[in-house]
Amino acid sequence: FAMANPDPEIPYEDAIKTRKDLIMATGRSDHPNQVNNVLGFPFIFRGALDVRATKINEEMKKAAVLALAELAKEPVPEQVNIAYGETKLTFGRDYIIPKPIDPRLIAFVPPAVARAAMESGVATKPILDWDKYREELLSRMGSDNKIIRMMYNRAKINPKRVIFAEADHLDVIKAAQIVHEEGIGFPILLGKKDIIHSLMKEIGFDANIPVIDPKSEDECDRKNRYAEIYWKARERKGVTLLSAKNLMRERNYFAAMMLNEGDADALISGYSRNYPSVVKPMLELIGTAKNVSRVAATNLMITRRGPLFVSDTAINIDPDAKALAKIASMTARVVKMFGIEPVIGMVSFSNFGSSESEKASKVRDAVKQLHKSYPNLCVDGELQTDFALNEELRDSRFPFSKLVGKKVNTLIFPNLDSANITYKLLKELNHADSIGPIMMGMKKPVHILQFGASVDEIVNMAAIAVIDAQEKEKIK
Template identity: 40%
Template sequence: MPDQTDKQTFSDDEALEFHRLPTPGKISMAPTKPMATQRDLSLAYSPGVAVPVLAIAEDVDRAYDYTAKGNMVAVISNGTAILGLGNLGHMASKPVMEGKSVLFKRFADVDSFDVEVKTTDPDEFVTVVKNIGDTWGGINLEDIKSPECFEIETQLQDLLDIPVFHDDQHGTAIISTAGLINACHIAGKRLDEVKVVLVGAGAAGLSSIGLMKAAGVKAENTVILDRDGVVYKGRPNVDQWKAAHATDTPHRTLEEAMVGADVVLGLAAKGAITKEMVASMAPNPIIFAMANPDPEITPEDVHSVRSDAIVATGRSDYPNQVNNVLGFPYIFRGALDVRARQVNHEMKVACAHALAALAREDVPDEVAAAYRGRKLKFGPDYIIPSPFDPRLIWYIPPFVAQAAMDTGVARKPIADMDAYRAQLRERVDPSAALMQKISSAVRGAPNKRVVFAEGEEPSVIRAAWQFKQAELGTPILIGREDLVRQNAAEAGLNFDELGIEIHNARVSHKNAQYVDFLFGKLQRRGWLKRDVQRMVNQDRNYFAAAMLAHGDADCMVTGVTRNFNMAMREVGRVLDVRGTLIGMSIVLAKGRTLFVADTTVHELPDAEELADIAVQAADTVRRLGRSPRVAFMSYSTFGNPPGDRGEKVREAIRILDRRGVDFEYEGEMPPELALDPEQRANYPFMRLTKDANVLIMPAVHSASISTKLVQALGGATVIGPLLVGLEKSVQIVSLGASVSEIITAATFAAYEEGVIEEG
């Protein structure tokens, strides 16, 4: 059962203030082109805009090339069925429609604006939308009452050549179908054998039962009920949409239909399903009580009579929330990217199967963070992915796009699905492009054996598993084998399947060799042999680093259980420095990639050290495939105002001048001068030909503070700090690092080690 601390509570005043401050509403428009000069304005409007106008006049499909149409969805409502509040008018629906637009952008990077139509007449509504529909690449209909919603969607699908999707119907259908696929998997039931009862034959209910049939549920195994009871063949006064799902059944009441049923879908109202009904169901029953805000029956009541039940609701404070945000952003993302003419049944089924498959994967730490640290794992309480799963954006749309291509509704087929997935990652994760390049290089290089020093930690175990599955290298876990395997089993991982190595430092046959080696390095620094023996036996960082020194492994990741300085000190006693030891952070923001050094090692570097840091950073950036352009940061600009720190930076420049290095460098300067060509125009003597991409900070505190500040403010992604300069590649993550952060560090370690070997 859910932890009651997960419940989200707020007052009416808080909700109103949220929507009112600091700016009324939840959306605004941001330009995608610069508007800083007269030339920009001339291109954006008159006379430059005439050129695309004429191009589109010749071929209307060019609107996809020269306007935002291809990434724009309209969220349209007349307010006749707002949430569970009923017909409150078109303007009352605007907060909901704005909210939907925000979700489109947040989860799938789809631009969206709301349109509220002041009519309750279906034909008039259709006429309005038909005449403006070409403005967008797709239309999301929302909060329109049944049965008018069926008529409106059907007509607009016929009249417009873009996807028209009524989310109240199909969103619930897609997510509940995904949940049913997985619930049946857990319960040991087959889709083509389960008996399904639908309580609530409205838009969402009828669409759900329809999609479940398309996914494999047999029509003769279904029973649907509305306010008047069972919808059976021959029942009078049944509209065409309900009649399409009528079956030959002797049942006339819900109580009768529930006896022996495998699945019940609730899209009705609070209290519609009783404990007695649940008790009469087949073994391992599946109950989806999806009415909002109160389900037809609570999970507590279900579990009081059936310990074998799998339960889903529409609420966030219970496990297995059927949340439409898992569907519509990614349906439209895939549809827009192939310029689909419609969203058909096959695309919806593909989305449902993709969601079901994703839920069976290991759940990232980012999801646990969204649920206050509660670890989620595929099983009865996790049959549907979390809306906060960062993989949704690149996992789901390709399935939708492929289905559109396979069924002939795609106007712009995708030739390379792997490249498409990489592009999707970049939409919401600025680091994706860089990591894609690094990962590809690691996979293409000779296999690296990566030591995960803290191998008993669950996050490290899961990272090693995913690292191996991604074919990035061979993980080696340091720890007690029984505990490592126990923690792996609790995470649902079978190490025997992948052949992951486990080494226990205390009982390793390599101990004596490692002790002799390390004692030889430390004996003249005040260390006794028994101290070294204890370190190798008991401290996994010493043991792991010794493995690297002896060629028993290639590179290493640590830091999850201890701070950076402690881990670096331990590793540094075993491994020698090659060049200059620095910590370098990678900042990705607004399409720009910056490398910042030194963020961890040199507290107050002198001029010689600053020059060394610049050389090491430039060399590292070059190994990452970039041409380094180095700027030395300072509070002063070329001596103004004067000061001791500025003088050290100027001396570092003179040192580089004498060395004759082969990269661009300049300083001292503030950040705006390094990153803005217009500002640099005031200094014609500057040697930077373009914006700097390597920033050398005057001290570790300024480096650390600046990178953490931009990350805390949002809008930037920071990778690292990456440790560079040891004889073997070692990466130290932050205390309590997530699985994805550990994998990133391991990938960089493998990449850097390959470069060291080549060098």
Template identity: 50%
Template sequence: MCDSKGVINSKRTNLNAQKQQFVTQREINTLEKALIDADVFLGLSVADIMTPKMLKSMAKDPIVFALANPNPEIDYELAVQTRPDVIMATGRSDYPNQINNVLGFPYIFRGALDVRASSINEEMKIACVYAIAELAQEFVPESVNIAYNERNIVFGREYIVPKALDPRLIAQVATAVAKAAIASGVARRKITDWEAYAQDLNKKLGIENELLRSLHNKAKRQPKRVVFPEGDNYNIIKAASIVAADQIAFPILLGNKDTIARIASENELDISNIEIIDISKSSNAEKRTEYAKIFSKKRERNGLTYKEARENLFSRNYFAAMMVEVGDADAMITGHSIKYYSAIRIVETVIGTEENMHEMTGVNIMMTKRGPLFFADTITTAEKNVDRLVSTTLATAQLVKRFNITPRIAMLSYANFGAAKEKNSLLVHKTVAHLHEQYPDLIVDGEISVNFALNKEKRNETFPFSKLKEQDVNTLIFPTLDAANISYNLLKELGGVESIGPILVGAAKPIHIVSLNASVRDIVNMTTVAVVDAQRN
């Protein structure tokens, strides 16, 4: 240890009690000599006291924590230029690896307060340190990459401590501190359900989503094989690596193995346990022939010949759909680089619709502060009639029930309860009448404008006769694709609302289509939905 006078050694006199703990018997007097073959430099002093010569004298892969502010003991860029193998941290946010109290003290206090600790002891501080160190080595959430405008943050020289905006810090660090307080005997309140405690901490920050957590846990209980035909896309590869690491699914990537391996290597993504199939290889010709026979037999009375079926199966999307059709995969995710309606066409042709379903419906789940809102129909271009709108409503209600939520449905219009005679308003009016007559137990009403649908106090005051009564609406059925699509995109872009979907409802087997250029997080969420969907079969 050094102070302003040099190394604290046995020749020094007038040392206070704190410094006496660090006295060395070695014949070293200066910082320069102390750094020869040293593995670690920890500075919290003044700027520019470490020279390039000193840094060069350190051991291989030296760890340098130069924490003087505003200027470190050695400039970051100078240090990296001098020793490319340096593992360096500073106290500044404009360089990698910022060491800042914000990573520790808020969560130390949180954990201490939650167990009513009588003091903050060394055990609690050490627990905090270990929790931070462990978190840095875990997979970084996509939300953190986005917050720091990074593509793929991974543990390494430029990332040895978590980012300050990492939402996992509160649950991971505060929990570790609270456990240490209990174990060391300074806690006056015991916590036994640590999972519930972590969830409560996340709720305090507004980052806990019960629906997503429920889906995630359900998927992990019975992971399924999910095929990704766009397997040579970075977002797809990263999403696949995440769901594999989280044990949500067993991904299968379709694409050139060398290309996929290169992208994964360049971005330090682990795909070691992910199956990759290159359908262009001759080794898959036999499988293509098998699929073509099954496909052409299924569609022979719909104008499809064996030759056409075989040609289609050179497309990874058709090949992946047939994998699901014959049971070589349990679910499929596509859409990142293909137009939505092109993907829908493949699903309709290869998989078809569920029994008693006339067409497929798209449902988007909007994760709002009031809870999940289900929007439908967000994909169907066909002009609506009463039968189609009834089908959409019933299919959406079934989906909502699958998430263990009671559907409370508002059939939307710009007018309320017969106030307008415009075509779409009349259509919704007739649909509601049909639903009330044929499905009296379904909680549904309309036509109603969205402001009354989502404000039960205003609705009860103005329309006390409504079947929705005191219910909080959680499902919105739109009269047209335009209205649905504009609404959910507006909410997503302006309101900072996370969306899952569109979830494809009505396909005979679990195939889901993400939006064009979907984010990694969107792909992961849709994969989770696909796994839960596949668990029904």
């Protein structure tokens, strides 16, 4: 146990060379077996406070240690593997203690501490229902920061080149600076060079990163090369070489061609333009992934009940049953990308056939298709939103549902109106943070911001774009 920080008493690399059976722990996150105060103090205090303990004694501290030791031998959640870039962490030489961001810690350690306080006679408010107590702990966890931290950590493992197509706006530059300084990605800034350099100077962003103005003479050769490629691809669809050259002066067309030609790995745009005007060039130049007939978008809402994915929030106005099933399956893949097992409610104004309306029946038909094509996917409907989200109400009324005993974390809405209105209501009335819209089904990592997105929202979307690029790289 070499606990000196930032430099252990003996460097980790030197220590492990000395003998094959050596097990080493340090205080550093970039080595195995990080011993971090956050594994103990917060959870000891939590357990002590929840039973109104008169003191923290040795029995309580020992209980915390034993709980950590027990947790280290349990299967590790996928989101922890993802955050640390591991295929599968298992108890052994390089994993003798849980990772500090393990979401199970809060439900594992405080109950052990609280029980020890009760058994040693220092608790003044005993806990009677331990299952209820664990649920309360999980709901108190603050999952928003955990998910965002996981996103950033995963992006940092293998950062990618990200085009910021509207970099001559202050908030976009601020976001690019955070992405650069946090190691989330390598920004490529598009826009008027003098404005971009002025904004960079204003915020003290002096990194040596690419700044490109598609309209400048400096980019003439590249514009012509991109225009030639674009023209040849669409010469039988009414595009002339001259019109192709003119389009390459427009930053979203230029950025899309950069992505197509391997001059960048991911792209975010949409800060200063309406959504449809940005989607159009992306679909024209980049197109959909293999076996995908249409794209869709999902928003991750960070709510008080935990993460909630809402689809389709931006693209498909009135999808039919087949399209709804495809939207659900694509959303499930995104949910898994966050290390979460999807539990999907296909929502409507009707509950399991209570209406014969065409609007309700298309949702019902989509569910049938999903059950047939994806038998292992936890999805059901049609059902009303309150039944989808209220587990007790749903399970008592519809005990036959595939969702029984499960907490729904994904809602697929029957049309764009309902999905878009719902996510914006959640955002404004409940102050729920939103990550998205996350584009699904594109051939390349393209993500389109909401008009006037905040700095944090742009940074989050850049992290999503990097993770998307990492995932697409795996399936090449």
